[in-house]
Amino acid sequence: MKYARAKLAVLALSALFATQTWAIGGFNLDLNKIISAGKNLGEASKDVSEPEEISIGEGMASVLLGAAPLAKNEALQRYVNQVGRYLTLQTERPDLPWYFGVLDSNSVNAFATPGGHIFVTSGLLRKMRSEAELAGVLSHEIAHVLRKHHLAAMKKAGGMGFLADVASIAVEQKGGGGYGKELSKNLISGMKEVMVRGLDKGDEYEADRMGIVIATRSGYDPYGLPAVLQTLEGLSGSSDVSLLFSTHPSPDSRLDTLSGLMQSNFDHYQGQSVSDRFRHLVPNGAKN
Ligand SMILES: [Zn+2]
DSSP states (O other): OHHHHHHHHHHHHHHHHHTTOOOOTTOOOOHHHHSOOOTTTTTTTTTSOHHHHHHHHHHHHHHHHHHSOBOSOHHHHHHHHHHHHHHHTTSSOTTSOOEEEEEOOSSOOEEEETTTEEEEEHHHHTTOOSHHHHHHHHHHHHHHHHHTHHHHHHHHHHTHHHHHHHHHHHHHHHTTOOTTSOOOHHHHHHHHHHHHHOOOHHHHHHHHHHHHHHHHHTTOOTTHHHHHHHHHHHTTTOGGGHHHHHHSOOHHHHHHHHHHHHHHHTGGGTTOOGGGHHHHHOTTSOOO
């Protein structure tokens, strides 16, 4: 399967990049102090093991890839993975099999699936102006995975049947069937329902707050995500953003919700850029 090959190549590359991390002084933001108590965390995770979570996410990723193929630009796919994997190293779940993909679609959107599969459309990438904006969007999606928002929403949609369906994945795995092979019809319809209906507004606001923390911790300008939200606001009414708008609170209300947090915690980091890190940490380095 084409997707599996692409994924393997990406994982091999990501492993390479993972060894090239560096510590950043001064960015000791405490995620837990800034985010809310995390009402969904634990609720879904008590019942679903991490391998099951990853399996569900792989199934959901193939549903997404059935709707839009990966963009045929290896350098771009590699780059988005490099940025995304670096961001995940600043989180409490760095060891998930994170995978980032650019979907070839004019629709302006980004998606996350349980277990660490994250997709951004080429339509959304074309609206961005900087790596900080990309990092802001990817961090928002990473936060959904960390908080298991989709898993909780699927559990809610599937009711009691959800856990039985998840258990069937485990049975299949024990029988040597491997993860992510065939998900039940119920699970797939639950996923589709969540994709079409979207998550709770509260989960979206939480992912915005956490996303800004993750991007800032990684050395990016915290205003990357708010800048994208401003761009989205300007696209209101376009058919390219209709799914995004129907599944998320309006960009305006997201910006409003973020404004208090931004002013009190992040102004200090505004304008920081990963590319300036060397200068920051080696101020006496050679001048060109
Ligand atoms: Zn979201």
